[in-house]
Amino acid sequence: MAELYALMAEFESPGRLLDAARRLRSQGWNRLEAFTPFPVEGLDRLLGYTDNAVARAMMIGGTVGALAAFLMQAGINLAYPLWIGGRPLIAVPAFMLICFEMLVLGAVLSGIATMFIANRLPRLNHPVFAADRFDLSAERFFLAILPDAGFDRDAAGKALAALTPRAIIEVQL
Amino acid sequence: MGIRLSRADLWTLAIAALCAAAALALTWFDPGAALTGWLGAATAFAGLPAGSLCLLAMMKLIPGAWGEALRLTCEAGTMLALPAFITFLPVMAGTAFIYPWMSHRPDTAFQIFWLGPFAFALRTVLWFALLWGAARSIRARRRSRAIAVAALIALPVLGSLVAVDWLMSLDLKFASSAFGLQMLILSLCLAYCALLMFRIAIGSRPYRIGVLGALLLTLLLIWAYIQFLTFFISWSPGLPEGAEWYGRRAGGWDLAEWAFALLGAIPLIMLLFAAIRADAVWLLRLSVLVIAGKLIEFAWFALPGRGVIAVVSFLLASLAFSLLASAALGLALRRRIARRAPK
Structure with a gap:
């Protein structure tokens, strides 16, 4: 049986x-x-x-995304310095836009991936x-x-x- | 209506009157500075009825748990339009001391027409008439859907005009199309936190309080977005007028910047946690932080370059208006409850 x-x-x-x-x-x-x-x-x-695995994953994914974006921009600007308009190389206000985009990307991708894994999809x-x-x-x-x-x-x-x-x-x- | 002032209300109003009188007495030393301090506090106070009307109109169009929990408190908040208008009388009387455009010769015919004490007072009166009239119809449930739609369209437009009049025109060279939105979101955050605090402190625990916490988070996110982007638009291309405007807020005022940024950012981050969003005591604490931050922010918009007397006047007037708001909100709420109770 x-x-x-x-x-x-x-x-x-x-x-x-x-x-x-x-x-x-x-x-x-x-x-x-x-x-x-x-x-x-x-x-x-x-x-x-x-x-609440999805919520937790989105929190972690968002944080990692934002941090990675910041480090990436800081690294690029230090490796290839371009002085623009007298602003510092590590120009935090300008970095924020990319950090925000990567925060959203990291949160969404990790949220969707966790949802798929938790639901055992596909x-x-x-x-x-x-x-x-x-x-x-x-x-x-x-x-x-x-x-x-x-x-x-x-x-x-x-x-x-x-x-x-x-x-x-x-x-x- | 049978609504009577309690002894505590009378004491609160008496202390408020004393503080207001002290703030106005400072005009004896330096009328320009004292009245600018008063203007900053009055603008913050006027944010309460404006924010309440905005929330009330949205409640009408987007019903839900938040509307059920906050409607009467919001209706009470809109009734502050009248006291807020009265606090603007010294500003309208003292434009000559407050605004640089009063002492500058106008460059164009439009400036003659637009920038003058009469036109200024007219726009201020129209703004408070809108707040009072629209809120009155929504409170009476008369054609409230149409009025709510019209009010939500009119608020950012007319709000931008009075924001330019009240605070942006303190600086002759500075122009920003987002200024009205900045004032509107400041007012909304301030009003929402004041109403939420009032609602949690006096009433029973709101049903589905997590929704109210989530709305506070949303408002703080919009605030962070608008405040940051306005700065970024000036900073990125290095607009000279913008740089000058922010530059004037260096010196002692950068402490104020840190204070209001942290008093907005800390609640924002804490509200990311569902347990805090659904906890009445935490919402109460965070509302106090946000209100403090927003008051500092209003001061930061109005006062730089005006000296110590402006700051003292702002503090006294803010204390007076806070006391007035707490007594008037209680009174207005009792009136709304009496009006809506089944006969």
């Missing part, structure tokens, strides 16, 4: 999905995942999603695509319990059934 990816329940509205996620969390189910046709406000907090397939009834083009909202070390399949099934979903679907890896 194929390995289990998740046990998934289908709901007809985002409100029911939020309610179900709240109840499962309160029962101690911590490895939850949701699949919805549009972003549902508050769902990330209910699923315990606290990852990815051409996902186990839920093969699951019965899985269709986000219809108004369907799915909540999945992912198995962990001491996973009890029956207990998970009962917990999902208690939420009275439209269907309970087994998703194979």
Whole structure:
């Protein structure tokens, strides 16, 4: 038998999905995942999603970009000195424009790269695509319990059934 | 309306009147310097109703959590237009002492028409009439969307005219098309921080306070951009008038430059952190820093070259207007609440 990816329940509205996620969390189910046709406000907090890797990466990328731009301009001006209008070689106001551009570039590139890596993109397939009834083009909202070390399949099934979903679907890896 | 002055309000207003009287008494020693100091403080004070109207008009067109949290406070802020106008009466009466164009013979017919105490007073009156009239319609919820659109178009245009009149014309040679925008963003930052401080200090904790912190960050970013670029445009090609204007702010005033740059930059960097943006106590502290920075900045625009009396007059008048603003904002807010409460 194929390995289990998740046990998934289908709901007809985002409100029911939020309610179900709240109840499962309160029962101690911590490895939850949701699949919805549009972003549902508050769902990330209910699923315990606290990852701010993208924000952190953008902060680091922006800082590195700005510093690199400054050092690059200072290095070029010291290596090839051009005296213009009596201004100092390290002309900080003039450097700021390039620093700003590189700050934005560094922040955006590192943010996008981190987002891709965190989402494991590009990815051409996902186990839920093969699951019965899985269709986000219809108004369907799915909540999945992912198995962990001491996973009890029956207990998970009962917990999902208690939420009275439209269907309970087994998703194979 | 049944809104009465409390004992604390009366004391605040009495001290404010004393400080204002002391600032005006300095005209006995040096009318030009004392009135220029007063002008700097009055321009900052006039930024409160102007900034409040700008925020109120944007709230009307861009509704959201920030509008729900700040609308009544902003409406109260726009009611400061009347006291702000009164603080400009000494300026209008004393143009001969303050402005160099009063003692210079005009070069062109346009200068005769444009630069004179009457034309100056007329533009000042029109500006406060715009602030009062537009805010009144928005407060009364009468055709408020159309008025908000018109006000947002008129604010930078007419604001540029009075900014040129009030502060830029202190220097006969200097001309900058971004001067009005500089004044507008200064006023907006000052007004927003004053209203935010007032809102956090007196009311319940605002709903989704992180949005309010993010807006402060946005305003500070716009401020940094406009202030830096204006300097850069003068610095890069080495425009002589610009260099002279900034050069006059060397000497003791470069300390003021450091002060307002840091008082803007430190809050800006701290607000990059979401935890600080969503913390009411931190927003209160940062608002105090920003307000201090903006007052120094207004002084930096108005006072250089005018001597110690101008600085003392500015400090006294700023203290007077701050006290006046705190009492008047409280009063205006109680009035707005009484007006909007269900009958």
